Amino acid sequence: MGTSAHTALDARALRAEFPILAAPRPGGGQLHYLDSAATSQKPQRVLDAMDAYYREANANVHRGVYELAAEATERFEAGRDAVARLVNHPREATVLTKNATEAINLVAWAWGARELSDGDEVLVTMMEHHSNTVPWQLVAQMTGAVVRFCPVTPEGEIDMDAMRAMIGPRTRMVAVVHVSNTLGTINPVREIVAMAHEAGALTLVDATQSVPHMPVDAAAIGSDFLAFTGHKMCGPTGIGVLAATPERLRAMEPFLGGGEMISDVTTEGSTWNDIPWKFEAGTPPIAESVGLGEAVRFLEELGPDRIRAHERHLAQQMLDALDEVPGVTVFGPRQVERRGAAVSFSLDGVHPHDIGQFLDSKGVCVRAGHHCTKPLMRHLGVQSTARASAYLYTTEDDILALQSALAECRQWFGVA
Amino acid sequence: MGGLDDLYQQLILDHYRSRRGRGRIEGASASVHENNPVCGDECFLDILVEDGRIADIRADGDGCSISQAAASMLTEVARGKDLDEALDLVEHFRLMMHGDAEPDEDLLGDAVALEGVARYPVRVKCALLSWLALRDCIAEYRETTAMGGR
Ligand SMILES: Cc1ncc(COP(=O)(O)O)c(C=O)c1O
Numbered sequence: 001m002g003t004s005a006h007t008a009l010d011a012r013a014l015r016a017e018f019p020i021l022a023a024p025r026p027g028g029g030q031l032h033y034l035d036s037a038a039t040s041q042k043p044q045r046v047l048d049a050m051d052a053y054y055r056e057a058n059a060n061v062h063r064g065v066y067e068l069a070a071e072a073t074e075r076f077e078a079g080r081d082a083v084a085r086l087v088n089h090p091r092e093a094t095v096l097t098k099n100a101t102e103a104i105n106l107v108a109w110a111w112g113a114r115e116l117s118d119g120d121e122v123l124v125t126m127m128e129h130h131s132n133t134v135p136w137q138l139v140a141q142m143t144g145a146v147v148r149f150c151p152v153t154p155e156g157e158i159d160m161d162a163m164r165a166m167i168g169p170r171t172r173m174v175a176v177v178h179v180s181n182t183l184g185t186i187n188p189v190r191e192i193v194a195m196a197h198e199a200g201a202l203t204l205v206d207a208t209q210s211v212p213h214m215p216v217d218a219a220a221i222g223s224d225f226l227a228f229t230g231h232k233m234c235g236p237t238g239i240g241v242l243a244a245t246p247e248r249l250r251a252m253e254p255f256l257g258g259g260e261m262i263s264d265v266t267t268e269g270s271t272w273n274d275i276p277w278k279f280e281a282g283t284p285p286i287a288e289s290v291g292l293g294e295a296v297r298f299l300e301e302l303g304p305d306r307i308r309a310h311e312r313h314l315a316q317q318m319l320d321a322l323d324e325v326p327g328v329t330v331f332g333p334r335q336v337e338r339r340g341a342a343v344s345f346s347l348d349g350v351h352p353h354d355i356g357q358f359l360d361s362k363g364v365c366v367r368a369g370h371h372c373t374k375p376l377m378r379h380l381g382v383q384s385t386a387r388a389s390a391y392l393y394t395t396e397d398d399i400l401a402l403q404s405a406l407a408e409c410r411q412w413f414g415v416a
Numbered sequence: 417m418g419g420l421d422d423l424y425q426q427l428i429l430d431h432y433r434s435r436r437g438r439g440r441i442e443g444a445s446a447s448v449h450e451n452n453p454v455c456g457d458e459c460f461l462d463i464l465v466e467d468g469r470i471a472d473i474r475a476d477g478d479g480c481s482i483s484q485a486a487a488s489m490l491t492e493v494a495r496g497k498d499l500d501e502a503l504d505l506v507e508h509f510r511l512m513m514h515g516d517a518e519p520d521e522d523l524l525g526d527a528v529a530l531e532g533v534a535r536y537p538v539r540v541k542c543a544l545l546s547w548l549a550l551r552d553c554i555a556e557y558r559e560t561t562a563m564g565g566r
Pocket of ligand 1: 037038052098100101129131132177179180181206208229230238373374
């Protein structure tokens with residue numbers, strides 16, 4: 001980190017480092033990729049690091065005595081070091097998973113399934129991604145625990161009064177999203193974690209949409225668990241992270257069983273490896289850890305604070321641009337201090353699917369649907385929205401392209 | 417822009433802007449409710465069966481232009497068909513959507529205009545939603561009447 005926010009990111013220049021963004025479109029013009037909340041594009045250096053790993057250092061990790069295996073292990077573990085450093089968390093309590101979803105499931109099953117009982121409460125919010133809802137529902141079914149949903153205000157923020165009222169003696173876990181992938185809302189997770197801890201509950205923060213976009217300090221947030229995913233932060237698919245407190249991880253039983261996670265196995269039973277490997281059964285995502293480590297160095301060189309400043313600026317441009325298109329309704333906070341650069345909207349008379357399809361013909365990629373937040377969609381009273389989301393390589397051109405394509409879209413569907 | 421014109425033929429936009437057969441049927445012989453897990457779109461389909469024929473058919477719910485136009489076209493072409501004919505119709509449409517059948521205009525009516533959707537895999541589900549709902553609706557009708565006879 002440490003890079004100052006004084007000099008703004010040069011997003012236009014950064015595009016050259018991303019093969020998909022640098023390539024000309026078949027029909028001419030450039031690609032306006034506004035779906036980074038779903039997954040980010042990958043810079044060449046991440047691809048190179050993974051390629052080099054396979055070419056120079058491929059071997060299975062941890063178990064080999066030969067030099068090549070030691071090299072593979074070193075590169076794999078260096079990925080963990082990088083990601084732990086990025087979020088200011090001890091490396092031994094930084095578990096590498098398949099994705100954020102698996103990280104949350106790990107907590108739900110290894111902790112929840114053992115510790116929850118009839119009538120215990122897991123408190124989530126109405127704006128959670130399904131990956132922070134469904135695992136708790138599954139475990140609740142099995143244990144008799146209850147999953148409760150804290151409401152969201154009309155402005156698209158967590159209703160903190162309701163949250164305060166809902167945290168009670170039966171609350172065992174409070175699991176909240178840091179930045180909403182649908183509304184863009186930045187939630188006051190430090191305050192929520194403090195409230196939950198005061199009531200004796202554990203906390204999980206889904207940092208999937210915050211870690212790629214802004215400085216995130218796991219120690220400062222103070223949650224028991226923090227989950228995020230590699231592919232939304234310039235890294236590859238197939239790797240996610242669970243940063244947990246070391247004590248909690250040591251106290252928990254394993255999630256998945258198999259190779260790597262054991263200390264000893266006998267016909268009578270087994271004992272467990274040290275953390276974090278106790279939670280990493282089987283051959284881990286080795287090349288993916290190498291790629292994620294490189295992605296982290298890339299983000300660190302740019303500076304998470306500068307990425308955030310760039311996106312705050314883009315969020316303002318996006319809100320202003322959308323306001324100028326008649327018939328557009330934007331969901332989520334209006335003040336850019338309280339939101340990231342994922343902006344959901346609807347357009348009167350045109351279904352989000354049709355918006356997405358039409359924009360695609362103009363080289364503008366947006367997502368249309370429920371964004372894996374169906375309870376939130378019901379809460380907002382819509383079936384789906386269109387969502388444009390920006391990242392470090394997004395430029396004002398992309399936003400202008402979105403705006404003019406939306407205006408044309410209205411004409412095409414005869415609502416202009 | 418050729419691709420877009422191909423997908424959104426004028427006939428589709430017409431059906432989208434003025435839906436035929438929209439709404440519910442009170443005292444329907446069978447009803448189903450389906451939703452598209454991709455986008456959350458919903459379709460309620462009701463049929464009224466008289467003398468083994470679809471005397472009335474209505475589709476309700478919100479969705480994209482493709483799903484709404486497809487539902488509108490379905491109600492036009494299925495009305496008056498006997499149940500086996502209706503099932504053949506659905507099957508032909510399904511094959512066309514998967515690129516496995518040449519569209520037969522006599523059979524499909526306006527729904528031939530949806531042929532271009534087959535090239536957009538994510539949108540195929542939108543077009544099929546109401547049509548497969550009819551298949552399920554007929555199955556439900558047959559199941560419930562099998563017990564009591566017609
Ligand atoms: C807020 C949030 N949480 C969790 C996830 C799940 O991430 P993954 O699919 O990589 O596990 C996503 C991704 O869409 C997300 O936006």
